[in-house]
Amino acid sequence: MTKEERLKKRHNSEKRFRFYGLASIFVALLFVLILVNNIFSKGSSAFMKTAINVEVFFDPELLEVKNGSTLDEIQEADFYDVTIETILKSYPAKNLDEENELIDLFTTDAEIEIKNAFIKNNNLVGKKINLEITASDDIDQLHKGNYPRDLPEDRRRISNFQLKIYDNFVADDKIIKNFNNYFFSNGDSRNPELAGIGGALVGSFYSILICLLLSFPVAVLASIYLEEFAPKNKITDFIEININNLAAVPSIVYGLLALQILLATIQLPRSTPLVAGITLALMTLPRIIIPCRASLKAVPPSIREGALAVGASKFQSVFHHVVPLALPGTLSGTIIGLAQALGETAPLILIGMVAFVVDIPATPIDPSASLPVQVYLWSESAERGFVEKTSATIMMLLSFLIVMNFVAVYLRQKFEKRWN
Amino acid sequence: MSDIKIKSKNLNVYYGDKQALFDVNLDLNEKEVTALIGPSGCGKSTFIRCINRMNDVIDICKVEGNIEIDGIEINDKELDVVSLRERVGMVFQKPNPFPKSIYDNISYGPKIHGKGETKNELDEIVERSLKKAALWEEVKDRLDEPGTGLSGGQQQRLCIARAISVNPEVILMDEPCSALDPIATAKIEELIDELKKTYTIVIVTHSMAQAVRVSQKTGFFHLGKLIEVGLTEKIFKNPDNKMTQDYITGRFG
Amino acid sequence: MSNEHTVKSYEEELQFLIDSVIKMGSLTESQMVDSMDAVIKVDKDSIDKIIKSDEEINKFRSKIDTQIMTLLVKRAPMAIDLRETISSLKISQDLERIGDLSKSNAKKVKPLPLDLPEELLANLKRLGDLVIKQLNDVLDSYVNKNYNKAKEVWEKDEQVDDLTYIAMESVINFLSKDKKNLDFSTHLIFATKNLERAGDHITNIAETICFLIKGEYLKGNRPKGKVIQE
Numbered sequence A: 001m002t003k004e005e006r007l008k009k010r011h012n013s014e015k016r017f018r019f020y021g022l023a024s025i026f027v028a029l030l031f032v033l034i035l036v037n038n039i040f041s042k043g044s045s046a047f048m049k050t051a052i053n054v055e056v057f058f059d060p061e062l063l064e065v066k067n068g069s070t071l072d073e074i075q076e077a078d079f080y081d082v083t084i085e086t087i088l089k090s091y092p093a094k095n096l097d098e099e100n101e102l103i104d105l106f107t108t109d110a111e112i113e114i115k116n117a118f119i120k121n122n123n124l125v126g127k128k129i130n131l132e133i134t135a136s137d138d139i140d141q142l143h144k145g146n147y148p149r150d151l152p153e154d155r156r157r158i159s160n161f162q163l164k165i166y167d168n169f170v171a172d173d174k175i176i177k178n179f180n181n182y183f184f185s186n187g188d189s190r191n192p193e194l195a196g197i198g199g200a201l202v203g204s205f206y207s208i209l210i211c212l213l214l215s216f217p218v219a220v221l222a223s224i225y226l227e228e229f230a231p232k233n234k235i236t237d238f239i240e241i242n243i244n245n246l247a248a249v250p251s252i253v254y255g256l257l258a259l260q261i262l263l264a265t266i267q268l269p270r271s272t273p274l275v276a277g278i279t280l281a282l283m284t285l286p287r288i289i290i291p292c293r294a295s296l297k298a299v300p301p302s303i304r305e306g307a308l309a310v311g312a313s314k315f316q317s318v319f320h321h322v323v324p325l326a327l328p329g330t331l332s333g334t335i336i337g338l339a340q341a342l343g344e345t346a347p348l349i350l351i352g353m354v355a356f357v358v359d360i361p362a363t364p365i366d367p368s369a370s371l372p373v374q375v376y377l378w379s380e381s382a383e384r385g386f387v388e389k390t391s392a393t394i395m396m397l398l399s400f401l402i403v404m405n406f407v408a409v410y411l412r413q414k415f416e417k418r419w420n
Numbered sequence B: 001m002s003d004i005k006i007k008s009k010n011l012n013v014y015y016g017d018k019q020a021l022f023d024v025n026l027d028l029n030e031k032e033v034t035a036l037i038g039p040s041g042c043g044k045s046t047f048i049r050c051i052n053r054m055n056d057v058i059d060i061c062k063v064e065g066n067i068e069i070d071g072i073e074i075n076d077k078e079l080d081v082v083s084l085r086e087r088v089g090m091v092f093q094k095p096n097p098f099p100k101s102i103y104d105n106i107s108y109g110p111k112i113h114g115k116g117e118t119k120n121e122l123d124e125i126v127e128r129s130l131k132k133a134a135l136w137e138e139v140k141d142r143l144d145e146p147g148t149g150l151s152g153g154q155q156q157r158l159c160i161a162r163a164i165s166v167n168p169e170v171i172l173m174d175e176p177c178s179a180l181d182p183i184a185t186a187k188i189e190e191l192i193d194e195l196k197k198t199y200t201i202v203i204v205t206h207s208m209a210q211a212v213r214v215s216q217k218t219g220f221f222h223l224g225k226l227i228e229v230g231l232t233e234k235i236f237k238n239p240d241n242k243m244t245q246d247y248i249t250g251r252f253g
Numbered sequence C: 001m002s003n004e005h006t007v008k009s010y011e012e013e014l015q016f017l018i019d020s021v022i023k024m025g026s027l028t029e030s031q032m033v034d035s036m037d038a039v040i041k042v043d044k045d046s047i048d049k050i051i052k053s054d055e056e057i058n059k060f061r062s063k064i065d066t067q068i069m070t071l072l073v074k075r076a077p078m079a080i081d082l083r084e085t086i087s088s089l090k091i092s093q094d095l096e097r098i099g100d101l102s103k104s105n106a107k108k109v110k111p112l113p114l115d116l117p118e119e120l121l122a123n124l125k126r127l128g129d130l131v132i133k134q135l136n137d138v139l140d141s142y143v144n145k146n147y148n149k150a151k152e153v154w155e156k157d158e159q160v161d162d163l164t165y166i167a168m169e170s171v172i173n174f175l176s177k178d179k180k181n182l183d184f185s186t187h188l189i190f191a192t193k194n195l196e197r198a199g200d201h202i203t204n205i206a207e208t209i210c211f212l213i214k215g216e217y218l219k220g221n222r223p224k225g226k227v228i229q230e
Helices: A003-047 A071-076 A080-090 A096-104 A110-120 A137-143 A160-171 A198-229 A234-246 A251-265 A273-298 A301-309 A314-342 A346-350 A371-379 A385-419 B044-051 B081-087 B102-112 B119-132 B152-165 B182-195 B208-214 B232-237 B242-248 C008-041 C044-075 C079-107 C118-144 C147-177 C179-214
Strands: A048-057 A128-134 A175-179 B004-015 B018-029 B033-037 B061-069 B088-091 B170-174 B200-204 B217-222 B225-231
Touching (some): A003 A048, A003 A385, A048 A137, A071 A110, A080 A096, A080 A110, A137 A160, A137 A175, A137 A385, A198 A314, A198 A371, A251 A273, A251 A346, A273 A346, A301 A314, A301 B152, A314 A385, A371 A385, B004 B044, B018 B044, B018 B200, B033 B208, B081 B088, B088 B152, B102 B119, B102 B152, B119 B152, B152 B170, B182 B200, B217 B242, B225 B242, B232 B242, B232 C079, B242 C079, C008 C044, C008 C079, C008 C118, C044 C079, C079 C179, C118 C147, C118 C179, C147 C179
Parallel strands (some): B033 B217
Antiparallel strands (some): A048 A128, B004 B061
């Protein structure tokens, strides 16, 4: 081979390599796009809910409360009759079956919605207002186009009569879509139209908070001790190997650990963010220690020597000089560790977060769900209405993870610019 | 005739099994510049790092023998190394300012030694140190900027100012100009001339010409032994030892 | 550990300098021999040749000057190398002066008569021979770096002074015998003085060589013999 031929061959192999690299990136992006598209198309509809516009008459004869009643009195009062009246007035129903079918078109929480409207404007007794009451899950799905209409009636969830009412409402512009605030404010529910991630959000928030508060200080201080102060001998080598291994242990093992020690032995309350937080903290510890130690190792010895030469003690040189320089790497490692913890499902299932929790937890020792567990629970559900909610929750989860990763990158760049 | 500030007697230093310094006896005079020359790996840096106990940082390093500063033994295990390093400052080969502001670089030392409590006191110390290091005029308007943003020569003067800020008695310099250009080097040498009026200075250098220019006394090290020590003029005009002469004239094989 | 500079070109430059000095010394020595011969034999034909050879000696002087400046700037010589460099500067200066003095003596042969008294010529010859031997010895001591030999040359300056005194007396006697001798007698006086001054320069060279070898100057004043009042 001549010199020119060899050179050409080298150039060609480089060009091929570049092509492969670009092609892989392209394929990867393609898959990401497909995934995102899939999730978005299924989940975006969950952010809207269908409502039916009806006229509500606050008949004083049906109400026990008056204008100017206290909040407590209103909350205690029964608005059931007003609700039924409102619904039955919205469309002519000939018999009891039809009446029931009409009532089924609306959410089971219709009474609460009417009551809330009353609370908002406290002198409505005897007055009529137009109110958009949330539709039932079936109407919601029908209106979103998820139920096929061309099946025989016994294979449909919506009867012919209900279909007739629906078409009528649509013709009269009484069916509208508005923002689904229930998705964020409500906890889990048997009724898909009322189900929300409120409980899971708070549960995840508390869990991650406790995880952070427990794991970050312990991990950072442990790293500093192991890296700067501990003598270098076989024992510390052994510890380092074990920490590296712990980072690779499957998360479900931590769940088993939590089950045995936290729940069975110490008897902490099940299903709570407290237990979840502790479990996640155990899991996240090695994932913070490893980048923290790497960052500490990366600080050049000239910095330490400079501090010592000026008369700083070892402690001062480590905490005043080395640790601030190691902070960017540590922080980004921590945030990535937290982001991983946010998405953990298996250990949380084992500690009982699969329970059906309706209320939004007020404290970390109240039972709760977490976002990924909620995804798991809803994905198992038969009802069509939960499909979009599952995807919507995944979207929320992904956005949090992306935001956390961006924060990690931003913090890292900001600190690195300051110190260099 | 100057007083003796630092005295080393039968100093032996080991890195694990390898011996780095053999029975070094060397006296360093007060308010004078002593230069230490010798080929790479001959022990000059090891020697000066003994004076401020920086060798303690290296686990496998063992120091035997005596070093006295003003008559007080510093190889004593009971000695407070932190206050030793307040009296004996060090400037390194590669400038290593802290990644903090210029002001913080200088004020750090006095703060941790309790030498400046109020902001005014610290301001004064910072100004004084920077003026003594001939850096004040160049940085007085940008004390908040990071020390690492200065040029190489300025960074080294910053490190000198940092060493001065705690008011030491001795300044150890380990090849302070080897990473600098000739003009920056000249500025540092000028600075050393001034500083020797106040401080005892020990400088390790690879440049023979620099040793001649800045020092009054020179010690020649080879393979861990102090071969010859004497007045700089004598060493460079007419050394007693043939090995010394071979080294300084470039006749080493 | 070798005894040569690590940088070969440094070694060569220094050696070139030393060789130049040795060559210049050789030239100066043979010029002085020729000049002395011319005076004793009153040989007027050889004057031009001697004047020409002085040009050669001066050329060496400027070559050595250039070489020294290059060495100083390039190598910043230390210790023995420094002394070697400075010594070659001083020695070449002294050699040039000796060359000038020999040339001057040769020029003085022109007006001399052919019937100068034997004794006068003999005294002059003895002085000239001694000075030539001094030059020879001092150059030897430079080549061989022989301290003792250089010191002997330095000490023998006393003898040069003595012989000068004797030669000078002969000339003054000759001068006082006949008024018509005045003209070339004065030339002879200057010629004698030149030989003494050549001797002084040779003693300078000896001192320089001692400093070169030992690194310190000879102690004490140089020995002085009888001196004619100047």
